[in-house]
Amino acid sequence: MFCAISGVTPEEPVVSKKSGHVYEKRLILQHLLASGGKDPETGEDMNEEDLINVKLSGSSVKPTPTTNASIPGTLTQLRNEWDSVMLESFKLKQTLKSTRLELSHSLYYYDASLRVIARLTDERDEARKALMELRNKGVYMQDGNENKMNGSSNVNEVDPMEVEKPDAGEPQALSEEVIENIGKKAEALKKWRMKRPAISGLLKPRASSSLVEKDSRKYHVEGVSVEVMRTAMKVENPLHGYVFVGCSDGSCKILNEQATEIQSQFKAHEGGVTALSLSSAADVVISTGADQKSCVARHGDGGFSQKASFKYHSQDITGCSIHPTDDYFATCSKDGKWAIHDIETVTTLASVVDPDGSPNLCAEFHPDGAIFASGLENGIVRVWDVRSLTSVASFETESGKDNLSLSNTRILLGGGPTVLNWTRVQVPCQRSPFLRMDIRWSASPASGKPSYGT
Template sequence: MAFVCAISNETPEQPVVSTISGCIYERRLIEKYIAENGTDPMNGEALTSDSLVEIKSSPLVKARPPSATSIPAILKTLQDEWDATMLHSFTLRQQLLTVRQELSHALYQHDAACRVIARLTKEVTAAREALATLKPQAGISALPAVGAAQPVYAAEAGMTRAEEPMEEAGMSEEIIQKLQDKATLLTAERKKRGKNIPEGLATVEDIRQYRQLASHVGLHSASMPGILALDICQRDTSRIVTGGNDKNAVVFNKDTEQVIAIMQGHTKKLTSVIYHPTEEIVLSGSLDNTIRVWGVQQTAPCAHVIRAHEGPVTGLSLHATGDYLLSCSTDANWAFSDVRQGRVLTKVSDPAAQNPLMCAQFHPDGLIFGTGTEDAVVKIWDLKERTNVANFSGHAGPITSITFSENGYYLATSADDAVVKLWDLRKLKNFKTITLDEGYEVKSLCFDHSGTYLAVAGTDVRVYLCKQWQELKVFNDHTASATGVRFGQNASFLASASMDRSLKVFGMP
């Protein structure tokens, strides 16, 4: 579009546009041109005054007076416009300062409110703990099953000293038969599944394309940073429980990104957490020598406090029945407890070597289990006979993690020696050693439910393809050591926790 301009001492006329060429002209000039030539000055076609269309300009745009045509007048106009712009900028800066002060005040108020809420929450938790202690003394001894609609607090009934472990109730023939029946059923189901790959299982290419999908750092206290334990609910894999350095266990929904429950009661940091596979129950072990059984509700009631050990609890594993719990401790004992009743059934130590136990894990069938010791030995135990049936040596440091493959044949172990060893339980020998980077610290191992993939958490998070033991993916997203790792259903995602306070979820982008 072209413009025809002229300098005049008169006030500019309203601009018009030609319907012939689409160009804009000043009415007075174009009408004079039409009177002399009768054509459009741009393309030479015939043009009349009736073919001109007025353009309505904004009322804020004012025509310059004739006095503004001189250079001094133009300079004065520019100076006036500059002064107006500076005054407007000063006004905006004042408004910005006021808004910043108001925002700062609002943030201080929010912080104060959060501190009051935290203090009140702590007082309420202390009151509930006191109530849980007083109820047994008042004669309330009958407890419903854990996870019932109306949970009842239970704890130190009959305890003369809080530090004393519970007396052993013993493993009855009924319990042993229950364990045997469950093992028989699981073995039959495993043979029925055979070597078929589960439908919907993530492929190798899927794993290689996994990226960080989410990172959550607000689950645990920033004043005592670090997540030390992690587990995923098998029934609803959107639910994840974490155990922190801040002495709390937190249940979090990764899909809604909401905290479901906060379990407060331990007096020292947590070492292990387990989400019950079929019920809304969480189990936690701590350095305060106790194991707690929680109901997953907004109030997060503590149903039982199990005092099976005289030293810090270092490992937990839930039996396939969902009714019994294996625990180990630095007191060199492992214990087998009833989750429903909150009592210890049996407690055993190795008479040959009184070494602290660092981790424990049930075999998928539930009749045997493994423990890792501080002197670098992995011990296999028969649960029914409560005897040590096999020992695996070869690591060069305290055992940090052990995990059984779902097929029941493989055992993966790690220690403070930067290697992961794979053991064949049928031949009782080490058939594969994965050597990691020098100085690599392995904190957690986990097979997926199909036994196709193995995840390693420590200095970073890695995923290996079983049988070929090929490294598929390395995640370096954590800024501190990863302390826990778990697969989602069909390895559709991977969750990891770290000392950097974060819970990260990896999956397909």
């Protein structure tokens, strides 16, 4: 098969539809362009569409050009082949080099990944070990509650999640940040109190015997007994507010001021509730129980619901008090300890063991928040500097006083038919400690009216 124009074997053969001759495609296209579309053999009109490509078998050997039939042509062909081999070899070397670089980078990243995985595995094992140690020391409980409607009441059922909590007794001092926060609040409240004018027309102590009861209400919760009670009155209307009660079944209930309707309730403890404390805005409630747990409840869209509970003391908790900052609260227990906790994080910030080791029966913060008083079973009332956690005053009373109340100028201690009153004289942290008992109220069993003594 030879080209009709050159007479050599074509590299890209085509066949004319009209004449049937075989041409080299490159040559016939040039001829058609030069001759104006004439067939070189017959002279007939012809265009590129009249050419048909001849398909060659893929296994056929490329024909040797006529120019290679001589020795110089063969040498030229061999040189061209050698050049192509060298070029291909150079390209292979470049590809090999780039592949080696990619492989080395991949191995480096793989080794670094293994090191990171090993380090993370070690950290995970250490965290698990620490978690197991904490789990053996105590239990921390935090939960998310859902409000359930039950008639006109909002009942918040608690399904707590147990998490580990550090051992009681570890924190012995407050951090600098907490001390500074307590100090600023005490100074601000002190300045406000000193600027407040004296109230005229107050009832004289002796005149209280002539008081007559105008109204009384019995706060009763069906099926359980009320153990503790706190009230929160609205500033704009003191006759309206809420009554917070802790019941013997471990539940906390919030009633309206007439005690006719339960606004919301939640189950806080396994045993009875022993103490309640409210924040200044009455939107946070701290409850303690005979099950040695402290619970934090907050007000939400559906009323009050328990947000967290934890166990710190080893015996029954007998009292709790929220600090004026509303950021911290204190608890006291029959184990002889009192501790300060953070409301937001529900963690213990510091704890103090009474020097006598006597069980605590009651405790409360001073309105300024700089001092803290605790009443012991042995009859001692101890006053503490909150920032240094040291005892700054103490005095003895009859044993068994389980109610303690601090005002700006005095301290009241009650239990049974007797109420004791101390005024301030000289406390290092407050410039006037509670050391002088001025008045003793003692209710007469026969008349029920108070009598006085000094």
